[in-house]
Amino acid sequence: MAAPTTTEPAAPAETDLSSLIRVAVPERGLRQDLRAAGIVWRREWIRFRTDRLRAVTSLIQPILFLFVLGSGLGSLAGRGLPPGISFRTFIYPGVVAMGVLFTAIFSAGSIVWDREFGFLREMLVAPVNRGAIVLGKCLGGATVATFQGIIVLALAGLAGVPYNPVLILTLIGELLLLSFTLTAFGVMMAARIKQFQAFMALTQMLVMPLFFLSGALYPLSGLPAWLTVLTRIDPLTYIVDPMRRAVFNHLNISPAALHKLAPGVSWGGWTVPLGLSLGIVALMGLIMVTVAIMEFNKTE
Amino acid sequence: MAIQTGAETSAEPARGQRGAAIQVSNLIKKYGDIEAVRGIGFEVAAGETFGFLGPNGAGKSTTISILCTLVKPTSGQAAVAGHDVVRERDTVRRNIGLVFQDTTLDTYLTAEQNLRFHADLYGVPKAAVAPRMRQVLEMVGLWDRRESLVRTYSGGMQRRLEIARGLLHAPHVLFLDEPTVGLDPQTRSSIWQYINELKQREDITIFLTTHYMDEAEHCDRIAIIDQGQIVAIDTPEALKASVGKDRVQISTSDDQAAITALADRFGLEAGIHDGLVTFSVASGEQFVPRLFAELGVAIRSVSVARPSLDDVFMSYTGRTIRDTEASAGDANRAMVQRFRAGRR
Numbered sequence: 001m002a003a004p005t006t007t008e009p010a011a012p013a014e015t016d017l018s019s020l021i022r023v024a025v026p027e028r029g030l031r032q033d034l035r036a037a038g039i040v041w042r043r044e045w046i047r048f049r050t051d052r053l054r055a056v057t058s059l060i061q062p063i064l065f066l067f068v069l070g071s072g073l074g075s076l077a078g079r080g081l082p083p084g085i086s087f088r089t090f091i092y093p094g095v096v097a098m099g100v101l102f103t104a105i106f107s108a109g110s111i112v113w114d115r116e117f118g119f120l121r122e123m124l125v126a127p128v129n130r131g132a133i134v135l136g137k138c139l140g141g142a143t144v145a146t147f148q149g150i151i152v153l154a155l156a157g158l159a160g161v162p163y164n165p166v167l168i169l170t171l172i173g174e175l176l177l178l179s180f181t182l183t184a185f186g187v188m189m190a191a192r193i194k195q196f197q198a199f200m201a202l203t204q205m206l207v208m209p210l211f212f213l214s215g216a217l218y219p220l221s222g223l224p225a226w227l228t229v230l231t232r233i234d235p236l237t238y239i240v241d242p243m244r245r246a247v248f249n250h251l252n253i254s255p256a257a258l259h260k261l262a263p264g265v266s267w268g269g270w271t272v273p274l275g276l277s278l279g280i281v282a283l284m285g286l287i288m289v290t291v292a293i294m295e296f297n298k299t300e
Numbered sequence: 301m302a303i304q305t306g307a308e309t310s311a312e313p314a315r316g317q318r319g320a321a322i323q324v325s326n327l328i329k330k331y332g333d334i335e336a337v338r339g340i341g342f343e344v345a346a347g348e349t350f351g352f353l354g355p356n357g358a359g360k361s362t363t364i365s366i367l368c369t370l371v372k373p374t375s376g377q378a379a380v381a382g383h384d385v386v387r388e389r390d391t392v393r394r395n396i397g398l399v400f401q402d403t404t405l406d407t408y409l410t411a412e413q414n415l416r417f418h419a420d421l422y423g424v425p426k427a428a429v430a431p432r433m434r435q436v437l438e439m440v441g442l443w444d445r446r447e448s449l450v451r452t453y454s455g456g457m458q459r460r461l462e463i464a465r466g467l468l469h470a471p472h473v474l475f476l477d478e479p480t481v482g483l484d485p486q487t488r489s490s491i492w493q494y495i496n497e498l499k500q501r502e503d504i505t506i507f508l509t510t511h512y513m514d515e516a517e518h519c520d521r522i523a524i525i526d527q528g529q530i531v532a533i534d535t536p537e538a539l540k541a542s543v544g545k546d547r548v549q550i551s552t553s554d555d556q557a558a559i560t561a562l563a564d565r566f567g568l569e570a571g572i573h574d575g576l577v578t579f580s581v582a583s584g585e586q587f588v589p590r591l592f593a594e595l596g597v598a599i600r601s602v603s604v605a606r607p608s609l610d611d612v613f614m615s616y617t618g619r620t621i622r623d624t625e626a627s628a629g630d631a632n633r634a635m636v637q638r639f640r641a642g643r644r
Contacts, residue, residue: 028390032423039420047408118404125370126421127393 036128037136044140062099082257092159093243094216099152100145104179105203107141108186112199131293141183149175167250178239181285188288191295214240221263238277321346321505327376336362338528351519352509359528360509381472397466397474407451422469436464456487476508513609531616543607546584549576553598
């Protein structure tokens with residue numbers, strides 16, 4: 001490629017590049033779609049990186065839960081825990097999950113924002129598959145949310161959780177899955193909801209119950225029947241539980257205590273295997289991405 | 301040093317081929333019972349700058365939206381760059397650049413990031429991205445500000461950046477929907493300077509809508525659109541000539557004598573406006589020498605004014621564009637309300 005050289009920057013009009021740079025926009029294809037998904041993903045990352053305030057504010061909630069609620073309730077709830085395990089350690093996996101919750105939803109919510117400010121139109125009129133845009137968005141949201149989760153992971157030591165490489169990688173993988181599914185959920189909602197306030201109100205309304213019902217803050221065994229049913233319906237349960245199992249498997253505690261604190265999700269006495277648990281979350285994510293793509297294909 | 305990269309596409313019409321860039325026939329768009337576009341047809345030649353002039357609510361935006369594949373017509377055909385806007389939507393989209401009335405920039409990104417986003421979305425060949433980006437940014441005078449966040453830009457700069465972005469993938473046709481609406485007069489004229497420069501430098505067809513009379517003058521041809529129909533279509537000069545008469549104002553040593561003389565010798569009816577003897581006559585400039593020779597009253601000054609597009613709009617629709625704005629606004633609102641009510 002012969003790069004066009006502007007010999008005199010002072011007089012760019014003299015260097016007539018116009019007829020020299022030919023741009024043939026290629027036919028639509030997989031490569032094109034991947035490139036489009038890539039730039040949508042990258043934009044998400046750039047926006048996140050430049051918005052420090054958002055990164056800091058999304059950290060406040062997990063820190064409050066972990067250290068204020070965790071320490072405060074610890075004196076009461078800690079009595080049921082085996083020696084050497086603090087309440088903070090117990091809720092740590094749930095708080096890590098929480099760390100990605102709002103970032104993922106907020107990332108998806110930027111679609112509503114983009115619609116209000118016009119940028120969505122730039123994406124929708126482009127000659128690319130809408131699916132590529134939706135996928136790029138979901139992957140972008142998953143990336144920034146996971147990054148946010150990694151910051152909470154960095155606090156592991158303060159919660160009495162060891163910095164074990166296998167544990168950390170497992171948790172990061174699980175966070176990615178969770179973030180992707182959450183963003184897909186948000187994008188699906190954003191396809192329909194046209195106002196940012198409405199989107200935030202509605203998702204908060206849904207996300208908080210999902211979080212509280214997921215067993216992030218309490219063990220899944222020995223609950224009242226109604227709560228047992230609700231926790232089993234909540235999809236977040238199926239990601240919080242594997243995260244807790246991962247954390248507790250790396251703690252130095254007796255098998256009896258492990259069984260008591262991280263019993264796993266059970267359906268009428270049958271313990272759901274780890275693979276199925278993660279599979280449920282992945283399937284939910286895929287279904288929601290598909291619905292989101294269909295929704296965006298319908299508009300305009 | 302031509303940069304020839306990326307997949308060559310035989311589907312695209314050859315650049316520089318002089319054919320119709322836009323072909324529209326019998327286009328109709330209905331929203332419920334309301335006909336926003338009522339059977340319009342026209343052609344725009346490649347390389348032409350073509351303007352849609354009319355008040356708000358006349359059907360300009362609906363037409364441009366159909367041509368940009370954003371709205372499906374109720375009936376009729378439209379082709380852009382040789383491709384049908386309904387059946388070959390994606391091909392049309394690859395061949396057009398769009399600048400909307402409202403900004404569609406990500407103001408939290410830099411100008412450069414906005415352009416890169418566009419380049420990747422439109423699949424501009426990677427080797428061409430950097431030089432092309434520089435070229436379009438230089439064209440609109442924003443190269444030095446390429447690393448600034450767009451939200452630090454003024455309204456005029458944002459519009460210029462949108463024009464640059466619309467050109468990035470070297471479209472055959474550039475659509476500008478009210479390119480200068482909401483900008484101050486100075487910025488408006490600078491935007492026009494860029495558009496005019498663009499016409500010289502790029503091999504491109506420009507289709508624009510406007511409700512500013514003075515802006516329509518920049519076009520090679522204009523279609524005057526009113527109530528969903530094209531009422532006239534021609535060059536600005538021809539349209540103005542079709543109104544016929546120029547307005548002549550003279551100041552004389554004896555105005556009353558001059559008025560009488562005009563009536564007696566030339567059969568012209570004159571009156572006094574703005575303290576000057578004023579009358580209308582065909583080809584005013586050619587009339588002036590005769591006036592001096594034959595009037596018989598000393599003339600101190602003469603001015604000849606061509607009819608403006610305001611006069612043109614008036615003569616075709618019987619109303620000024622401003623009259624129309626007021627009533628069209630109401631009609632539009634009523635239409636939207638009825639449309640919404642109907643969908644409930």
